[in-house]
Amino acid sequence: MSLALDALTTLAVSVGAFFFLAGTVGLLRFPDALSRLHALTKADNLGLGLVVLGLLFQVEGPFAALKLISVWLLTLLAGATVTQLIARTARPGGPPV
Amino acid sequence: MSEATLYGLCGAVLVGLGLFGLIVHPQPLRKILAFNLIGGGVFLLFGVVARRGAAAGFGGDPVPHALIITGIVVAFAATALAIALLLRLFQETGRATLGSDG
Amino acid sequence: MAFDSGLAVLVLGVAVWTIAARDTFAAVVGFVAYGLLLALAWVRLAAPDVALTEAAIGSGVTGGLLIGASTRLRRTETAAAGEEPGPTLRLAAAVLCGLVSAGLAAIVLMLPEPAPTLAPQAAANIAATGLGNPVTAVLMAYRAIDTLLETVVLLLALVGVWSLAPDRVWGGFPGPRHHADPDGVLTFIAQLLVPLGILVGIHIFWVGSVAPGGEFQGATILAAMWILAMMAGLVDAPPVSRRWLRLLLIAGPAVFFAIGLAGFAMAGAFLAYPVEYAKLLIVTIEIPVTLSIAATLALLVAGPPERAPHR
């Protein structure tokens, strides 16, 4: 049983890590700020989600699981906010005044 | 080599890197960045000192930890004041440098 | 060890990027990453309190401030390029800084063994403070004077920032007014995140007496939520002449001073706490200090008054 769980964890975390890598490559390769943000957020939200999913197989008790999921949700929310703010300042012509 | 020593060497290089940036960059904003980089290095060295002093069931000496927290906050205040000055200078003059002898 | 080596290489890599990048905005992004990686290093160095502070202030709020400044200064980028020093000076600087790094590295290897530490003393006295987190004990009891003076440092920095306002807008609103777009994504997310963030900030402050966290980290999150609310246009920055704002700003240091002075009567010394009330008094200080720091940090980011007060 635990072997199967470990395998699932390894798989999910590995796929998550791949998405992080893809996001980082996008950050470095894409031409302008907005498309970089696009690449970064998509990949990171998915990547982190998969990592959290993978770790869920390892937790003891529902409280720890809840904690992991709220970490993911809070990160999603905070990431979306920061992306909005950065996108606004990075817009051609600078921030609206 | 222990992990503390590793981070200590990292901190030593960071201080030098930041110092270099502070000297060669003409733009004040880059100087402010470099100052924060040095700060990170100095705090890291202090953290290494703390880690080496782990005792009494603590993972590190809590006194340096507290001082680093104070230091980070002070560095932020300094950055905020410097940036406010820089932005005012830019508003008034349209330039963001200190002239040739800066 | 492999993880630590990789992390150290990454930290150095983004540090080089921060110094070497041509574009200032890119350098600032590098700096934010630098702060986050350092926060990881702090976890590895068994300093979770510092990790939280580094992520919140060193990387977060400082990063936000720098990003804002670099976008506003973007147009000056090309003009400044002509003022870079010549290769001789750069070489001299590189040699000097290399020597500094080498010297410091040598000293790191030379540090005495066993390392001197105050951890046993901090542990021996922690019962007298009623706290469970030794770092909070240092900040609020053993070296409370540092923390007290630091709250004043923050306040003075804010006075300094405000002092840059043109005379005609004195007493007015800091920074530009952001207007909320009722259908905008940002408005929606901010309305969702701000209350949650305030809860998280209060939680981090509150657990500081027993676990990693405390007034500086909690206050930073509260400050970030206020800044977010201002940037999303949910609220406007308050005019700097408002009496309630001034009271909020000085409440922390004022209560700190007052309880410190009461220590003369209660425990025979400035900033001494009688053992049975120590924790109560410390929390009584920490609440206004957290609020004052949060307000000060947020207003430091908001900048000097730019719009005249309504008359």
Add this chain to the structure above:
Amino acid sequence: MPNSATAGGFLLVLAIVLPVSGVLLSLVLGGRHAERIALILMPAGLAVALAIAAAVWRTHNVLQYFVGNWNPPLGVAFRADGLSAAMMLTAALLICGIGLFARGQFPSPQQAELRAPLVFWTLLLAVWGALNAVFIGGDLFNLYVALELLTFAAVPLVSLDGRVETLAAALRYLLFALLGSILYLLGAVLLYGAYGTLDIALLSGRINAGPIAWAAISLMTAGLLAKAALYPFHLWLPPAHAGAPAPASAILSGLVVKAPFFLAIRLWFDIMPRMPERTAAQVLGILGAAAILVGSVVALRQVRLKLLIAYSTVAQIGYLFLMFPLAIKPEMGHPWNTTAWTGGVLQAISHAFAKAAMFMAAGLIAEALGHDRIAGLSGIGRALPITVFAFALGGVSLMGLPPSGGFVAKAMLLTAAVAEGQWWWALVILAGGLLAGGYVFLVLARALADASQPLTLLSPISPSRQAVVVALALCAVLLGFVPLRPLELLQIGRPDIAIGG
């Protein structure tokens, strides 16, 4: 050094609490009350400084206080020795004088709060509190916080009147000050790593001459030099000090730059008295000598009065650092017994009074004329005789002519240089005096010349403000009646340990 808190130690707490609580009150009550708060606190703070000096003198020992009853190394100690007492008294007298002078420049607004008065009065008190914290700090990190307090109080004073060139000057000042702080902090970190304490008294017992101690002291000294504007770190000072409003210039030039010098004394004579190092001390002396010569020569070429005075500060700071090569003599016993040590400290004190008086005199002249071009000063001696007299008195102290504090200080340094056989310092001191005579004479000759056309003053200058300036200049003169030998007060509480050769 007493190993417990001493009676009267609470006075040290008051020396910080009084001004800082004034800062908080000013912010809450608003700019209309800031001046009143400062004026009430000035005599109170002066009384505290006098009480501290009296207590140190009476007990002939260090006044010590452990904050929160936590003993070092875990806690933080405040200590006042004779040197602290003398510096605190200087600061208190100067702040009171500058405050009285500034009433005419930053009067309380009648209705709404105004920016400049609020900021000035708040920061005047903040500088005072920060200076006291530096003078009584017994812990290297607490001193770091105190230095930052001082920086944040001092920098906004530079750009108080909001002119564009002062913004650049303030920013450059801030960048230098921050570099100085971070180098200082780095040194303190290394000392903690090696010796496990930041307490100055404990460190002086534990430190030994090794590479760590040397690296730490060098880094800290370099940081302090950047803050003290010693050559070659002096470039930030003239625009900053000359650009500030006159009372602010007086604070910056008279007091603020003395704080890092004071800490350099703490480092070199308190923390490491047992590890004398003549070569390093000679380097400080050479930088000091270069500052004297460069600062004075550049001062001679200035066309604006306030810039001339600011460059003269660069030169006078140089004298302070001559005390290091002259006082550190392993074979002679305690360095603080020497005339050079006393001379250096007296130079710091008398320059504080003289330079504050000169900056404020220049401020009055600029207010009266609407400019401070030296070429346009003709006739001002007739129009504002008292102000020009005060400027001249300050100038006498800078030149080192008797009777003045500057004379006694420079004579002591000169005596020490001759007695030591280090005649090259004597040459520099004499050359600096001649050059100072040159630039002071340049100003006075213009001021005392008759104007080609009758002078019309833009605004009347109140006699009380002129009186304050003369009073401060007279303090610098009165210091000239100090006997020419090591002063007892300044030696109270110096570490009583034998000096190894």
